[in-house]
Amino acid sequence: MYNSFRETEQGGALKDSHGRVIDYLRISLTDRCNFRCVYCMPESGVCSMGHDEILRIEEIERLVRVAAGLGIRSVRLTGGEPLVRKGVVDLVGAITAIDGIENVSMTTNGVLLPAMVDDLRAAGLSRVNISLDTLDPDQFRAITRVGRLEDTLAGIDAALEAGLAPVKVNAVTVRSLNQDFLAFAKLSIDRPLHVRFIEYMPVGNAEGEGGTGWGKADVIPSEELCELISAQAAAAGLPALVPASKSSKPVGWGPARYFEFPGAAGTVGFISPLSRHFCSECNRLRVTADGKVRPCLFSDHELDVREALRNGDDEVVRAVLLAALGAKPDEHHDKVGTERNMSQIGG
Numbered sequence: 283m284y285n286s287f288r289e290t291e292q293g294g295a296l297k298d299s300h301g302r303v304i305d306y307l308r309i310s311l312t313d314r315c316n317f318r319c320v321y322c323m324p325e326s327g328v329c330s331m332g333h334d335e336i337l338r339i340e341e342i343e344r345l346v347r348v349a350a351g352l353g354i355r356s357v358r359l360t361g362g363e364p365l366v367r368k369g370v371v372d373l374v375g376a377i378t379a380i381d382g383i384e385n386v387s388m389t390t391n392g393v394l395l396p397a398m399v400d401d402l403r404a405a406g407l408s409r410v411n412i413s414l415d416t417l418d419p420d421q422f423r424a425i426t427r428v429g430r431l432e433d434t435l436a437g438i439d440a441a442l443e444a445g446l447a448p449v450k451v452n453a454v455t456v457r458s459l460n461q462d463f464l465a466f467a468k469l470s471i472d473r474p475l476h477v478r479f480i481e482y483m484p485v486g487n488a489e490g491e492g493g494t495g496w497g498k499a500d501v502i503p504s505e506e507l508c509e510l511i512s513a514q515a516a517a518a519g520l521p522a523l524v525p526a527s528k529s530s531k532p533v534g535w536g537p538a539r540y541f542e543f544p545g546a547a548g549t550v551g552f553i554s555p556l557s558r559h560f561c562s563e564c565n566r567l568r569v570t571a572d573g574k575v576r577p578c579l580f581s582d583h584e585l586d587v588r589e590a591l592r593n594g595d596d597e598v599v600r601a602v603l604l605a606a607l608g609a610k611p612d613e614h615h616d617k618v619g620t621e622r623n624m625s626q627i628g629g
């Protein structure tokens with residue numbers, strides 16, 4: 283298996299054993315967070331990883347260098363909350379400078395963006411996904427348990443002002459939360475914001491006691507949501523959503539299906555990990571903050587790259603990445619629950 287990857291490498295792109303091109307690495311910088319979102323982590327927070335357990339900034343940089351040599355072209359930094367990780371700006375700069383890396387992006391709750399976005403942009407951050415599930419201040423507090431809506435909105439403003447593009451707003455949809463989806467979709471009209479609705483996923487201790495409370499009934503299939511938003515738009519006198527033209531789709535559009543209100547500055551996307559598996563288009567590997575490579579979000583199978591980084595040469599690190607590639611399943615087969623929750627895996 284290892285040899286077959288080497289052969290494909292020589293052809294340029296790195297492919298897994300199912301023929302998918304893998305060029306995207308998603309790295310969790312920390313399992314810590316300044317929020318406690320109900321669907322992501324317990325109220326008490328997670329039992330934080332020790333200082334020695336998490337990958338050091340130089341280790342992450344080296345990992346990306348080796349991965350770039352294999353064919354990784356895009357890196358997304360996530361967490362936990364990536365902006366609470368010390369050294370994140372330097373890391374963005376270091377990764378951006380690596381040969382072969384074409385873009386470095388980040389997924390964040392946005393709170394620390396106003397203070398950091400200019401430095402991040404100067405260091406080479408090109409795009410950002412900001413997570414926001416409601417525009418109602420009380421509901422925002424209820425979902426994040428500790429956050430303030432105005433802080434995340436200020437993060438969105440700061441990202442746009444700093445010229446990051448695209449700026450995507452990711453909203454997890456949960457039926458029992460009764461979110462105002464039309465209000466969200468309308469965010470895409472006046473400013474170049476790409477709103478994406480993401481189906482609630484059974485990650486972590488999903489259905490178990492003390493878990494995130496995930497249940498199938500709370501998943502709103504994207505198809506249903508798109509129809510609902512269109513009906514609400516019609517009732518509000520807005521034109522219907524139409525499939526987004528190629529030129530209006532945001533760069534790095536990934537697994538989302540995009541729509542737009544005619545003439546809008548941004549788009550409305552739907553990401554359907556459950557109702558419409560996009561496993562056949564999966565292009566990524568994930569690395570947890572403590573240095574485990576995770577071939578699939580929904581599988582607990584992990585490979586230890588921290589050990590390789592601390593005690594091996596680059597060839598050993600490459601071997602771990604290639605083994606992870608070989609371990610990528612064809613699809614997630616509707617698995618429910620994972621040992622780690624989303625903040626520990628890196629959503």
Ligand code: SAM
Nearest residue numbers: 321322361362363389390391413482483624629
């Ligand atoms: N703290 C950052 C943030 O919130 O953007 C980055 C980490 S967070 C784990 C990454 C993304 O995962 C967020 O957009 C969050 O909404 C999403 N997420 C967390 N738990 C989820 C779940 N059970 N289903 C779907 N998305 C989830």
Ligand code: SF4
Nearest residue numbers: 315317319322362391
């Ligand atoms: Fe923190 Fe992001 Fe998880 Fe919310 S979704 S608790 S902001 S890591």
